Amino acid sequence: MNRYPLWKYILLVVVIASGCLYALPNVFGQDPALQITNADSGVPSPREQTRIVEILAGQDIAVRGTEQTDEHLLLRLASAQAQTRAADELEVRLGRDYTVALNLAPSTPGWLRNLGGQPMYLGLDLRGGVHFLMQVDTQAVLEQTVSRYSDEFRRLLREADIRYRDVRTGEGRLSLAFASQERLDQALDALRPEYLELEFNANNDVTPPRLEAVLTDDERTKVRNFAVEQNMTTLRNRVNELGVAEPVIQRQGLDRIVVQLPGVQDTARAKDIIGATATLEFRMVDAGNFPYRGGPDATPPPGTELFPEREGGYVLLEREIIITGDAITDAQSGIDTQTGQSEVNIRLSGAGGSIMSRVTQNRVGDHMAVVFKETELQARRVNGEVVREQVVVEEVINIARIQEQLGSRFRITGLDSGQEARDLSLLLRAGSLAAPMQIVEERTIGPSLGQENINQGLAAVVIGFALVVAFMAFYYRVFGLFANLALLANLVLIVAVLSVLQATLTLPGIAGIVLTVGMAVDANVLIFERIREEIRAGSNTQKAIEAGYGKALSTIADANVTTLIAAVVLFAFGTGPIKGFAVTLSIGIVSSMFTAILGTRALANLVYGARRGARLSI
Secondary structure, three states, X not given: OOOOOHHHHHHHHHHHXXXXXXXXXXXXXXXXXXXXXXXXXEOOOHHHHHHHHHHHHHOOOOEEEEEEOOOOEEEEEOOHHHHHHHHHHHHHHHHHHEEEEEEEEEOOOHHHHHOOOOOOEEOHHHHOEEEEEEEEOHHHXXXXXXXXXXXXXXXXXXXXXXXXXXXXXEXXXXXXXXXXXXXXXXHHHHHOOOOOOEEEEEEOOOOOOEEEEEEOHHHHHHHHHHHHHHHHHHHHHHHHOOOEOOOEEEEEOOOEEEEEEEOOOOHXXXXXXXXXXXXXXXXXXXXXXXXXXXXXXXXOOOOEEEEEEOOOOEEEEEOOOOEXXXXXXXXXXXXXXXXXOEEEEEEEOHHHHHHHHHHHOOOOOOEEEEEEEEEEEEEEEEOOEEXXXXXXXXXXXXXXXXXXXXXXXXXXXXXXXXXXXXXXHHHHHHHOOOOOEEEEEEEEEOHHHHHHHHHHHHHHHHHHHHHHHHHHHHHHHHHHHHHHHHHHHHHHHHHHHHHHOOOEEOHHHHHHHHHHHHHHOHHHHHHHHHHHHHHHOOOOHHHHHHHHHHHOHHHHHHHHHHHHHHHHHHHHHOOHHHHHHHHHHHHHHHHHHHHHHHHHHHHHHHHHOOOOOOOOOO
């Protein structure tokens, strides 16, 4: 007798029912939508939401529904044309205080969303958009880093009264010439304690003797990582100006950055935005007008300029610029060991430190401000048409009191939280000289091509499924029907798992599903052939079923485990599309093991488990 215990049947029913439930959101499709965020508070207030809806109603743009989350307001619209019109209108009317992002909102019913049901996220090749692969010139960053030490070395040796002949930089190293070995040793004793991140080597084989300095291996890795992270931060700031709801900005390898912008079709505009840079300026606050109590339209006193503060309000700054962001070589958040408060530690180049020291020598107790300048594309209406033009936006991101004369290394304290310190350090780094970067790969995928990819991928899955179903039903009869039901359940489980994990489905991912459809019945073929051998050897019905599933299990496990190992390796070492293929293949292997072995055995037990002399239709 072949009978399953009740709990195994219950497990099968629960798993397949859950799979059907969480695969269901993919049936309902998506609505064109706008995602609106207030720059200050995140979610627009109820009054602002009413105004937004009225603006669209005045342009005969119907809003199908509004939803509010913890981070933004979502407006559902009737069509992609209405979505584009609404975005242009709101960008003009709301201004830069709001971010208007194009989005696709799932049409999943509320009851299903309350149960956690969400559709899969579609990749760029299925949804359409722009793909950039950016190459960061880390070697140039190393050269720039080493060259910044030349001014610092000159200043320190001058202060220590150590004479040198010349300073040369190149090939990632810095070299100083001295008149004698004695002077070289003196310089080495003065420089080594100050620059632990450098390796110093005396070259006595040349005349005059030279002292060479290179970055340590750990410092080289740190500088490279810093350059890539800094550019990623700058890119995120720039991409926000494009109004992309779900951008992908991720590191690839040691020195490359992948930027994917779903829904963006204007490559030229995307390049302009991504190529824009931010700059910083350090200026003294006008002590006679701090805090500022006038209005934004008031005429500033001579020698001063009025700037808005990021947190609201205005401040008067002296017109003279102390240093710019180019002088910043590093900015890291940390904790003050004495007070336990958050702080930002800033390091300047030698020239920048000298200027900062000279300016702040007699200004202890005064306030210094950091001005952040960036280029944005702002929309406005010209002759009835919405046009976008580049404007420079200036705002004060930090004001701090000068506690002592500053030099090449100083810190900003008085920050409210560690998050504020981290944000400020990112802005300071992003405002400094960016690492050189170029676009090495560029792809634009239109929405129609994305839909065509979806249709072709779906057709491949359906055709592959139909051919496998026809073959199994013809060749294995009733047991073939068991395998076909297991294959259908396998597809449902793959879609359900992808939806629950919110994994990104790409075209290679669909290829993984098609491959899984063909591979999923391999286990059943092994089992069914084993059952047929047992029948030919004279075994009865029950023993044939038992032997077929029992003796083929080790072979099935070996075959699937080796394929799973290959999929894991592809995921670990592959890039985006390869990872998508590996994910769907891995999920398909695991789910096919469950449905092909446990599922078909349950069906075989139900139909033949209690029939001793029955003839197997296999």
